[in-house]
Amino acid sequence: MVRFVGGAARGWLDALPELEAEMCERWQVSPGDELGGGTLALVRVVRRDDGSEAVLKLASPWDRPSDEISSLRAWDGGHAPLLLEADASRGALLIERIAPGMRAVDATAEDVARLLDRLHVPPPRGLPTLDEVVARRIDRAGSDGRATPQRVAWARSALERLRADPPAPVLVHGDFDDRNLLACARRGLCAIDPLACAGDGAYDAAYWIHANRRPGRRARFEAMVAATGSDRQRLRDWCGIVAVHG
Template sequence: MAADTGDSRPLQVPKRLLDAVGDDPAEPVRSWLDSLPQLAARRLGAWELTPERVVTPGGRGGLVVLVRQADGTPAALKFPVPGPGRGDEAAALAHWNGWGAARLLRASSEDGALLIERLQSAVSLRSLPEAKALLEAAGTVRRLWVPPPADSFGTVEERTGAAAEMLPTLASGAWAADVRPLADEALELRSGLTAQPPERLLLHGDFRQGKVLAGERTPWLAVGPRPVVGERAYDLARLVLDRCEDLAAGPGPAAAARRRIAKLADSLDVDRDRLRGWSLFRAVEAGLRHGAAGDRRRAELLLEFAGWL
């Protein structure tokens, strides 16, 4: 699938994106995917952008094209997959205004397109040794934790509430029989964690090493938020799960996982128990989702990680 941009370099929609949303039953998503080449061509023309290349393999949340603006300045043009909260990424980037995250240059309410400061898409924190990556990640995410704009984003309670409702169903499959006690624990932990949230801050929502890219005006900047309002421990929990395959391959993975929690919690002044609780919940929820989607290898790794906690 390619976009007619008026030159000899059609824009190919990456296979990863096609695989991620190609079978989505929602009509808006199917229509968006079918019309994406035309949407891209129109937006390139309307904003006077010259395409260089599509970022591949890219992400599952949208199409990203590296472009040049009319004055030659590099940028990245993104078309997020339509769905609930489609405009939240633009709102969060605008609120941060380049503080800890890529700067939003333009946004279209018509087709959801975002023109974003160009970062080095091939260089993320995952390219660093783990200890250095976690240090830089902690320094980046703390900049994002700011008071949110009024009434503009959903809350952690709402987001995890939807996930919690699905856990019993996801854990009911025969393959998941052994992890039902973990699912029960995750639900109990989530209930306690959401009863009295200690703070209300704007969170990235999907913060991990692959979402932090090398920049020019500052060494590392976050991209691709799924913004939500809540406590820092929820945001940090996704980082705890990052590169869990490295822990699994090393000696004493359970102790290493607990040390990671302690180190991150202490470096960012986050309560260790709350970080452990959210890490376990997010590991179980993600593991069961991967298992239900047929990715047993990833599911088993995440659920094993949850067991270590």
């Protein structure tokens, strides 16, 4: 986290044990194993008084916990974890644990399209716009040296094209790849850990297609177009943007 955020993260990390103890006592849960994969939050399995398992997430300020709380409330446990408790001021969330919870790396475009249709509800008030989130991601890719100036310029131009004719905004997951797509016994597929924003839902489809540069992007693109009837050029532009910012 210090490498990603800088020295400001040290104070938050130093206070984390006390915060964890406070939230476990308040919500009457017993801490279990830490769950890996998070950069900007502590995520741990906990056990509730009734014996059931849940997930305690203690999100740093850089993880936008208020936006995650808003999105989970909007989805209300439909195809995302149910929010059991939340304290935005402390960056603390107690959420349903998804079972069996394996990464859904083999999900089909049809299954993903159905999930996105359920996630793309009207956005809660106060979320950042997708345009501003993506613009920051493009700029960061350039400043970090992950994208050449030419690719950054192309991505900015593509974003302007997309802005010129926007669809009605929806609640966008914002980090929709197989790391955050889990198999769920009750739902089939379940989306976790949103970086929620308001904008064009095709961005989530493009994020899934990109899949952290896993092979098969062209096949996923064609399958997603067939499953959703998406505008090919619009989806292609979003795919190109996601490839630039990573």
